[in-house]
Every structure is written in structure tokens, then in C-alpha cells.
Amino acid sequence: MTIDLKTIKHISKLSRISVDDEKAKKLAGDLNSIFEFIEKLNKLDTNKVEPLTSIAETTLKFRTDEVKSKNIRNQILKNSPEENEDFFVVPKVVE
Amino acid sequence: MSDITSQTLTELVKNIKEKKISSEETTKAFIERGKKSKVLNSYITEDFSNALEKAKNFDKNPNFDLKLPGIPIAVKDLFCTNGVKTTAGSKILSNFIPPYESTVTQNIWNEGGILLGKLNCDEFAMGSSNETSFFGNVQSPIDKDLVPGGSSGGSASALAANLTPITIGTDTGGSIRQPASFTGTVGLKPTYGSCSRYGIVAFASSLDQAGPMSKNVKDCALLQEIISSYDEKDSTSIEFKRNEYTKDLTKKIKGKKIGIPKEYRVDGMPKEIEDLWTKGIEYAKDCGAEIVEISLPYTNYALPTYYIVAPAEASSNLARYDGVKYGFRSKGENLIDMYEKTRSEGFGSEVQRRIMIGTYVLSSGYYDAYYLKAQKVRKLIKNDFDDAYKKVDAILTPSTPSAAFKIGEKTNDPVSMYLNDIFTVPVNLAGLPAISIPSGVDARGYPLGLQIIGKAFDEQNILNIAYAMEEKIEFKNKITDWWIK
Numbered sequence: 001m002t003i004d005l006k007t008i009k010h011i012s013k014l015s016r017i018s019v020d021d022e023k024a025k026k027l028a029g030d031l032n033s034i035f036e037f038i039e040k041l042n043k044l045d046t047n048k049v050e051p052l053t054s055i056a057e058t059t060l061k062f063r064t065d066e067v068k069s070k071n072i073r074n075q076i077l078k079n080s081p082e083e084n085e086d087f088f089v090v091p092k093v094v095e
Numbered sequence: 096m097s098d099i100t101s102q103t104l105t106e107l108v109k110n111i112k113e114k115k116i117s118s119e120e121t122t123k124a125f126i127e128r129g130k131k132s133k134v135l136n137s138y139i140t141e142d143f144s145n146a147l148e149k150a151k152n153f154d155k156n157p158n159f160d161l162k163l164p165g166i167p168i169a170v171k172d173l174f175c176t177n178g179v180k181t182t183a184g185s186k187i188l189s190n191f192i193p194p195y196e197s198t199v200t201q202n203i204w205n206e207g208g209i210l211l212g213k214l215n216c217d218e219f220a221m222g223s224s225n226e227t228s229f230f231g232n233v234q235s236p237i238d239k240d241l242v243p244g245g246s247s248g249g250s251a252s253a254l255a256a257n258l259t260p261i262t263i264g265t266d267t268g269g270s271i272r273q274p275a276s277f278t279g280t281v282g283l284k285p286t287y288g289s290c291s292r293y294g295i296v297a298f299a300s301s302l303d304q305a306g307p308m309s310k311n312v313k314d315c316a317l318l319q320e321i322i323s324s325y326d327e328k329d330s331t332s333i334e335f336k337r338n339e340y341t342k343d344l345t346k347k348i349k350g351k352k353i354g355i356p357k358e359y360r361v362d363g364m365p366k367e368i369e370d371l372w373t374k375g376i377e378y379a380k381d382c383g384a385e386i387v388e389i390s391l392p393y394t395n396y397a398l399p400t401y402y403i404v405a406p407a408e409a410s411s412n413l414a415r416y417d418g419v420k421y422g423f424r425s426k427g428e429n430l431i432d433m434y435e436k437t438r439s440e441g442f443g444s445e446v447q448r449r450i451m452i453g454t455y456v457l458s459s460g461y462y463d464a465y466y467l468k469a470q471k472v473r474k475l476i477k478n479d480f481d482d483a484y485k486k487v488d489a490i491l492t493p494s495t496p497s498a499a500f501k502i503g504e505k506t507n508d509p510v511s512m513y514l515n516d517i518f519t520v521p522v523n524l525a526g527l528p529a530i531s532i533p534s535g536v537d538a539r540g541y542p543l544g545l546q547i548i549g550k551a552f553d554e555q556n557i558l559n560i561a562y563a564m565e566e567k568i569e570f571k572n573k574i575t576d577w578w579i580k
Contacts, residue, residue, distance in 0.1 A: 014454050017450065031451065034448075038402055072194045075194035076420075079421035081423070088419055
């Protein structure tokens, strides 16, 4: 299997990473060599194997849903890339 | 008394408790050496003035019952530290100041540890040489232009260069053990679920574990007993009886069965690695251990499995970096354009490559062929270890397939870079604990490590084996201070 430029453009769209033609070419080369290495797994017959979905074989615990971090609103907003006292700001999404 | 910065953690703790040195003197010594060692690029963020302030406060009102009484410690910049910039080695988090503290670092401060600063690492811990960091590559103190390994490269470099008496890293596929091996230090990757992942910048959640890096096994045991804790803030944290690893530390390992997996004798393995392993087997025998040939038949499939599972989880974990609530943002014509430009400019090439691999193997039409397949093979790899542990108590292998390489030597070939982790990756896939201890040098005098893999939750046993072998190996790290003018 080879990953072509069209596929790279498709994955880049799904990944929300913009990719120009030059970068797409480089990525296609890299991904093809990596997948060539990964394809080794196809030699294995795994039809009767159960997938391992969790390494820690524990059941999730229940806990009460309560707020523990209080009064850190300003600290959180301080990390906002665009300054605004009360909100996170993004480019306009509704006309 | 030897120079402060060259003392082990155990020696420093003893000297501070006996009031032979103060926390302030100790902290100052590490700060001074850090200032003279900027060329190593071990630090991303120094927190020196705060550290000194905390040390003075400790001396004014000392509590010698603590396990780390006023001990200054620098940590990998993947651990969130309240109010101190945490970057994960990435441009996208280059201005991020966490409003909370990771559980592992909090455990250290609770025992009297003092934050010296945040150490360089590969971007989002993705790398084996610390060359993918946005903040530049790290120099190994072992030799000029040598990589310290990765992703905890800044941690390994700072520790080996005596800029911190002990440190913590994270290990997703070998990121503690490989740099420990490259720099002649000790590194432990604990059992999955023993150290909380809360507040650690996530890479691959089913593989990530925090762990100690130290100058000797005893220091490693001490830090492990401090950072390991059950934490309800991490839903995969596991409740089990945690030992006081230093209290139960013993060199008596007579009769322990140590497995030697034949599949780790890989094609093209350098002779010096073979020799190191053979020597390691002799050391283990000298300590009274019984050597057993074992087989881990699926070993060869571990690396391809890892390069599906880890990028898949990473692509999901890193979806949160969109430039909206924190971190770097690039201007876009609209919201989608902003996301795409932010991520394209904010992530480095290795991170983008892995996000793309992960997105692809999870995408419609490929999920079964890649991701589900990898989860099944992961099960087979775990079964291998389960079978082996019916016969043995621990497994001995080399830590890495070679000694450290030169900066730039492997950056153009991702697959050859990935092969560095061939002996460490299976352990993460199976969720097991493993320790790397310095055990010899190659022809150029660069350190080589041996890895001891244990059963899940059996950190005590591998620490004991490492402790016993360390005494026989008598490794001495040769650091010439070449970077200090």
C-alpha cells in the first residue's frame, strides 16, 4: 500500500493541520516508510485474539460530581491567547 | 565531604539531616553549577530565585522528618507546575502557565523537595534524542555533540552533569530508560497505574508513566516510594499495597529466577551490546540468581504495534491544542483556518508526523486494519510476558541496541530513530515495571545500560536485583566537565 498526496491532504484535513504541497510530499515519503515497517503485523493471524483495550484491568470508580478547584477563573483566562477579561475570543463564526 | 553537587541524593539527605549542610547551601551549589552549564541546554525554565527563597524558608523552619528535606530538584517540563511555565518542549505551549500541580510533583514537594526548574525534553515526549524540542537539542555531558537520549533528555543530561541530585521523567516507549542508559544513570519506568498521570501533559494515555531517574539504585528506590501513590484524579491509577522501597531494599537475591529472552538477540546487534548482556548474566549469577532461557515470541512485533497505538492515542490527546483557550495561536481568516494554521505552526515536524499517522490509523476504513489489529497484537505481547512470568521472577535484557549517537546522526530517518526503543517498547505495551542500570561502556567510552523487567507491581524485586547487580558492576560515570570553561 502506498499513501499518495491525495490521502495526505485528506488526513491533514482530518488532523486540522494545514499542509502545503512541499510538506505533503515530505510527509508522504515519511509515512510510506513508516507504514512499510508497520505492515509487518499483517503476517500475523489474529482472528481469534481479543484486543487489549485497557492495560489496567480495573473497573472505573464512581465519585461524586463536585467542584474542587475554586476561584481559578482568572488564572485560566490568563492563558487565553487573545486578551479579554471575561471570555475566550475566537474569529467570528456567525454572520 | 565531597563537593555538594556530586553527592547522591541519599548522601545529601543525610548531610542535611545531620546539619552538616543547609538547604540554602545545597540549592545554591546546584544553581551555580546550572548557571555554568547553559551550553548543555538542559533547562527550558529556571526557577532559581524562587528555589533559593524556598530553601531559606526551609532552613528557618526545618522539618527533618521529611524524606527530601529541602532538597532542590529539577523536573521534566512535561509535569504541570502551578504558576511555573510548562511547555512540553513545544511552541504550542510555549507560554502556558498551569493553574494546578501534577500529583507526582506535588508528592515531591510534600516531602520537602524544592523546584529548581523545568527540564528540556522532546516535543510532547515524542523522540529518542531530545532533538525534537522547540527549545533546541540538549547536549549530553558524556561528550560534546552527543545526544543524551530522549524524550527525557534534559532530565538525563541535568542529572549526569550534577545540575540536580535526582529527577523525574516520563516513559511512554523508553523515554526514561533509554536516556538513563545513554548517560550512565539509573532510570525506572514503574508499573502502569502506580504513579498518577494527573497533571502530566498526555502523549499516549495507555502507555505513559512517570518515574525516577537517579545516580544510583537506592536514590531511585527513595524517589519511587515518594512519587508512587493512588490518586482519584487519575481514573487509571491503581490501588495496591505500595512498599517503602528503601526499607525493603536488599542485595539478597539468591535463588531469584532471571529470564533471558532469546528474541532480544536481534539481527545486527553490535558485539559490545552482546558482550554487555553476557557480562550482565554473569553478574546476576554472581549475585546468586538462577538464569533461565525464556522465549517472548512476539517481541519482533512490538515496535510496529507501538507505532500504531502511540500515535493513535497522541492524535486524540493532542486534538485539544487548537489555539482557543491557551497556548500559541496563529491568525486565521476564520475559525477552521485558525485551527489549521495554529497546529501547523505550533507543532514541530515529528509531532505532526505522529498526529497524521494516528489520524490515519483511526480513520474510517483503516481502523480495523491498523488500530484493532495493533490492539490484538498488543494482547499477544502481554500474553508473552504472562507466560514467561510463570517461570521467572524477572527478565534481563540490554536497555538499548547501541550507545548514544551524535546530534543529527538519525534525524533524517524516522524508522532508524524508532529502532532505538526496540528493547524498551514491549514493557510499555504490557504495562510492566523496568529499570535501566549503567553496566558498562562501548569502545568510545560511552555508557551502556542493562534493563531488568519485572512483574506488574513488583518494583521491589527489580530494585533489589538492580541493587545487588550495581554492587558487582561498580560502574563509575566519567564526566570531564568539558562544557565548563
